[in-house]
Amino acid sequence: MKPQRPILDWSNLRNWTNPAHQSIMAERLIIIGGVAAGMSAAAKARRMNPALEIVVYEKSGHISYGACGFPYFIKGDVTRLEDLIARTPAQMAAQGVMAHVCHEVMAIDPAQRTVRVMDHENGRLFTDHWDKLIITTGASVNRPPIPGANLPGVFTLRTVEDALAIQRWLVEEKPKHGVIVGAGYIGLEMAEALQAHGLAVTLVEMADQVLPGLDADMAALVQVELQAHGVQICLQQPVKSFVGPTLVREVVREVAAMVQGDGGENGRLRIHEVLTPGSILAADMVVFGVGGRPNVTLAQAAGIHLGQTGAIAVDEYQRTNLPNVWAAGAAAESKHLILNKPIYWPLAAPANKQGRVAGTNAAGGQAKSGMVAGTAVVKVFDLAVAVTGLTEKQAQAAGLNAASVTIEASSRAHYMPGQSPIHLKLVYEQETERVLGAQMVGKDGIAKRIDIIAAALHANWTIHELAELDLSYAPPFAPVWDPILVAANVAKKS
Amino acid sequence: MKPQRPILDWSNLRNWTNPAHQSIMAERLIIIGGVAAGMSAAAKARRMNPALEIVVYEKSGHISYGACGFPYFIKGDVTRLEDLIARTPAQMAAQGVMAHVCHEVMAIDPAQRTVRVMDHENGRLFTDHWDKLIITTGASVNRPPIPGANLPGVFTLRTVEDALAIQRWLVEEKPKHGVIVGAGYIGLEMAEALQAHGLAVTLVEMADQVLPGLDADMAALVQVELQAHGVQICLQQPVKSFVGPTLVREVVREVAAMVQGDGGENGRLRIHEVLTPGSILAADMVVFGVGGRPNVTLAQAAGIHLGQTGAIAVDEYQRTNLPNVWAAGAAAESKHLILNKPIYWPLAAPANKQGRVAGTNAAGGQAKSGMVAGTAVVKVFDLAVAVTGLTEKQAQAAGLNAASVTIEASSRAHYMPGQSPIHLKLVYEQETERVLGAQMVGKDGIAKRIDIIAAALHANWTIHELAELDLSYAPPFAPVWDPILVAANVAKKS
Numbered sequence: 001m002k003p004q005r006p007i008l009d010w011s012n013l014r015n016w017t018n019p020a021h022q023s024i025m026a027e028r029l030i031i032i033g034g035v036a037a038g039m040s041a042a043a044k045a046r047r048m049n050p051a052l053e054i055v056v057y058e059k060s061g062h063i064s065y066g067a068c069g070f071p072y073f074i075k076g077d078v079t080r081l082e083d084l085i086a087r088t089p090a091q092m093a094a095q096g097v098m099a100h101v102c103h104e105v106m107a108i109d110p111a112q113r114t115v116r117v118m119d120h121e122n123g124r125l126f127t128d129h130w131d132k133l134i135i136t137t138g139a140s141v142n143r144p145p146i147p148g149a150n151l152p153g154v155f156t157l158r159t160v161e162d163a164l165a166i167q168r169w170l171v172e173e174k175p176k177h178g179v180i181v182g183a184g185y186i187g188l189e190m191a192e193a194l195q196a197h198g199l200a201v202t203l204v205e206m207a208d209q210v211l212p213g214l215d216a217d218m219a220a221l222v223q224v225e226l227q228a229h230g231v232q233i234c235l236q237q238p239v240k241s242f243v244g245p246t247l248v249r250e251v252v253r254e255v256a257a258m259v260q261g262d263g264g265e266n267g268r269l270r271i272h273e274v275l276t277p278g279s280i281l282a283a284d285m286v287v288f289g290v291g292g293r294p295n296v297t298l299a300q301a302a303g304i305h306l307g308q309t310g311a312i313a314v315d316e317y318q319r320t321n322l323p324n325v326w327a328a329g330a331a332a333e334s335k336h337l338i339l340n341k342p343i344y345w346p347l348a349a350p351a352n353k354q355g356r357v358a359g360t361n362a363a364g365g366q367a368k369s370g371m372v373a374g375t376a377v378v379k380v381f382d383l384a385v386a387v388t389g390l391t392e393k394q395a396q397a398a399g400l401n402a403a404s405v406t407i408e409a410s411s412r413a414h415y416m417p418g419q420s421p422i423h424l425k426l427v428y429e430q431e432t433e434r435v436l437g438a439q440m441v442g443k444d445g446i447a448k449r450i451d452i453i454a455a456a457l458h459a460n461w462t463i464h465e466l467a468e469l470d471l472s473y474a475p476p477f478a479p480v481w482d483p484i485l486v487a488a489n490v491a492k493k494s
Numbered sequence: 495m496k497p498q499r500p501i502l503d504w505s506n507l508r509n510w511t512n513p514a515h516q517s518i519m520a521e522r523l524i525i526i527g528g529v530a531a532g533m534s535a536a537a538k539a540r541r542m543n544p545a546l547e548i549v550v551y552e553k554s555g556h557i558s559y560g561a562c563g564f565p566y567f568i569k570g571d572v573t574r575l576e577d578l579i580a581r582t583p584a585q586m587a588a589q590g591v592m593a594h595v596c597h598e599v600m601a602i603d604p605a606q607r608t609v610r611v612m613d614h615e616n617g618r619l620f621t622d623h624w625d626k627l628i629i630t631t632g633a634s635v636n637r638p639p640i641p642g643a644n645l646p647g648v649f650t651l652r653t654v655e656d657a658l659a660i661q662r663w664l665v666e667e668k669p670k671h672g673v674i675v676g677a678g679y680i681g682l683e684m685a686e687a688l689q690a691h692g693l694a695v696t697l698v699e700m701a702d703q704v705l706p707g708l709d710a711d712m713a714a715l716v717q718v719e720l721q722a723h724g725v726q727i728c729l730q731q732p733v734k735s736f737v738g739p740t741l742v743r744e745v746v747r748e749v750a751a752m753v754q755g756d757g758g759e760n761g762r763l764r765i766h767e768v769l770t771p772g773s774i775l776a777a778d779m780v781v782f783g784v785g786g787r788p789n790v791t792l793a794q795a796a797g798i799h800l801g802q803t804g805a806i807a808v809d810e811y812q813r814t815n816l817p818n819v820w821a822a823g824a825a826a827e828s829k830h831l832i833l834n835k836p837i838y839w840p841l842a843a844p845a846n847k848q849g850r851v852a853g854t855n856a857a858g859g860q861a862k863s864g865m866v867a868g869t870a871v872v873k874v875f876d877l878a879v880a881v882t883g884l885t886e887k888q889a890q891a892a893g894l895n896a897a898s899v900t901i902e903a904s905s906r907a908h909y910m911p912g913q914s915p916i917h918l919k920l921v922y923e924q925e926t927e928r929v930l931g932a933q934m935v936g937k938d939g940i941a942k943r944i945d946i947i948a949a950a951l952h953a954n955w956t957i958h959e960l961a962e963l964d965l966s967y968a969p970p971f972a973p974v975w976d977p978i979l980v981a982a983n984v985a986k987k988s
Contacts, residue, residue, distance in 0.1 A: 022553035026739070036974070066907060066909070066969070066974070068907070068967070068968065068969050068974070069907055069909055069910070069969050072909075072910060072969055072970070075887075077910065077911055078909045078910065083908075083909035142632055185968075188538055211944045219669070233678035239499065249873065258936060337964070347967070348974050349964070349965065349966075349967040349974050349975075349976075350964065352974050352975060353962075353979075356983075369962075370961075370962025370963070370964075371964070372964045373963075373964035374964070375964045375965060376966060376967075376968075377966035377967070377968045377971055377972075378968055379968060379970045379971070384970075386966055386973065388964075388966070391930060413560060413562070413563055414577075415560070415563055415566075415572045415577035415578055416563070416566060416571065417571055424892065430904070444943055445941070446971075447964070447966050447968070447971035447972060448942040448943045448945075448946065448965075448971070449942045450941055450966050451942075451943075451946045451965045451966055451976075452945045452946055452948075452949055453948060453962070454946075454963060454964055454965060454966070455953065455963060456947055456949060458953070458959070458962070458963055458964070459949065459952070459953035459955075461953075465952070467864075468847075468863075468864025468865075468952070469867075469945070469949060469952055470831070470843070470844065470864065470865070470866045470867035470868070470869045470882075470948055470952070471843065471869060471870040471942075471945045471948060472843075472869045472870060472882070472941050472942070472943070472944050472945055472948070473562070473842060473843040473869075473870075473871070474562065474679075474840070474870075474871045474872055474873060475560070475562050475563050475566055476566070476873045476878075477871050477873070477878065477940075477942070478871075478941060480530070480560070480562070480842050480843050480846050480940070481843075481846060482843075482945075485847075
């Protein structure tokens, strides 16, 4: 059966004048998923190949949004959610990319080179043909199967709709007690966001430290910062259940409103209870920040191979095992620079880069993805917390004979206003003395300083080579011996 | 003649208990100059070799001071000059390093392994013996031979004494008009410092741009910042003379004080005039910031070779041509990473590193100096201005077929408070596409971001390798495409 072309609204294409586009012979690229990797792929493919037809199907109601900004929208640092949306479907159409929101791809047929698409707005199922296909289906956040996890007021945070729902709850329900489940990046950012709204925040974490991706000694510094800002921390506490008398809540609220003329503070106390082995926590709202999993069902059903991590296996060209099918972003694996093997690393910056590579290749160019060093940074109240490469724990788990030094040094010349301590842990391999990774915690000069060590990892340097770097110095910005050089020199002596 | 030992005050050595130190057989290291490179050498040699006798002779009245902090002391950001002094002679003595201030080495005798030392405090000339010698005589700042350049109120800035003299003039003379001669790093820092004291500041520069070490397009951004802060800029204006009726000034001031009961604003106007081809500038004080020259007379007289730059020639071990004689810091040459040849680069951070290498080697260890990438940063009011490697102009002057891209990008996610534009110029070689250098100007996230490109220079990367770096991202600290990656990607397309 010859695949049927969808009915497209070409009226949006007035600004799109390339005649090749109207040719029936033009190749057609379909991109499944229109957020970081997907839109990066679309934009790059568009620039690479003006003749290519490019169609994006996005399941949610928005494309091209900056999900990492949601905590700052919820907190109030960013006032307009529109500011988090880099490009609308109309803007993409003006560039000749047809991006359809609320369009869910239900199946991929690699033999016929088609996708079955559900248009949720119009309740219409149709088939579309592709010559090239890029899968950027992203990840879903985990909502663990805990009793009560679907109660109103229990949130995850991934989509525009999630961010709006949390904001609406804050405005309408005026919660007083927030519980964050999971002390990873999103959890810590949401702790700060909820506290900015005046909530008493409790952080519940299964592991024995916050930021389980860090070594315990560095995580301890972050824990001090959280506690200094009044965040309660419950470690080694898996959540057993949420108890939410929502029906009771409605009744109580109405009664309270009648009596007090407002939402009724007394009546609203402990709308939820969060039960862990060690405690019963009052909560007017709960946010899960317990990670995610790649959206691979669609790909898997089409015969696309997954890797060991459970995400889509890709090579350095972002190719899947199927011809003319690429994958990128949080649905796919990344390759780790130090471990030299695939990992699952669903962060925005690598997703954008991988999308760009997939877009280049699908458009007929040739690009290769670099490996990820595992670089990340998160703001935790006044602290920045950054990591690159392997932690000492991770290095040891990988069978490397890792050593480390931890130093405390000034972020600027010690006599300058605004200087504050940087805690830097440098991890290196004992025999070869090559740098394996670093962690930094401090209030000043953290985020881009970790990138210097990320560069050292890309260059496969030893601590000796790291110590030779000619780094910038002026009293307002760094001490004359940059903390990185101090750490490298201390490691040399160890 | 057996060299005579100086009379040392061993009473300071109560905390110094290593018995080897008291042996007459212990080797003796003399370091000429006790600031950045010298004290770095002394401290490292001390740690390396507890048996070594270490003596430092410093001509000025202070050792181990952070000269780069002087503009911030004068401005008032640093209130105590003592905070700029890392270690006093007493502290060094407690570590077993005898540091003598106001002791000027007048001659080196390499055959006898002696130095002739003038103790300016006691008017005593004596001879001291060395087994190892490190020359860290630093640089002198230029005071061009212009008529009037030695008038009171005309300053240079290098030593503690200079910084105090400028501060005293500000307090006692309450100048209203300041002229800075030279728009390099010191000149711009001093413009900001004087303005903080309420002076109307004019910057006079011979070249046709501020910061002549930058490309003109980047320097233009700095000029806008200076002008926005009310600094007058006179370019292509070599100073012809200073006219200072100092005698008249005293008379006028006394008369004015009698009449007005104060220093007499009317009478004090134009105490100096600064004459350039284009203008007559009123000035109550002048600061020179026109660079410096290495202090090499002493070394040269001892038969130590200078390099092409006029500074002491050293190899990667900081060795001079004489056995057992090392040199480091602003008296010596550095080797440039890209040009792969000696340059004169008298900055504090390389001086400290080179001193450490010289100290290691003099103490019997073995260390090599890395090359300098030419990394530097300076604060100019609200801007940070950073450079690494070669500018486009420098690359072309070196015969390289240099190309460049200049981008403007956000320092953080575009929607985040505190984000501001980063102007980034990336210079690379046309054929090989290797990175040659970069310049960055902006208010946020500049100093340590330039270091990422410094690392790229050390790694000898192409723009393609630079574009693959896994850099940290979180909305409060960087955009998802870091400006460095944006520049590298734009360069790839050029």
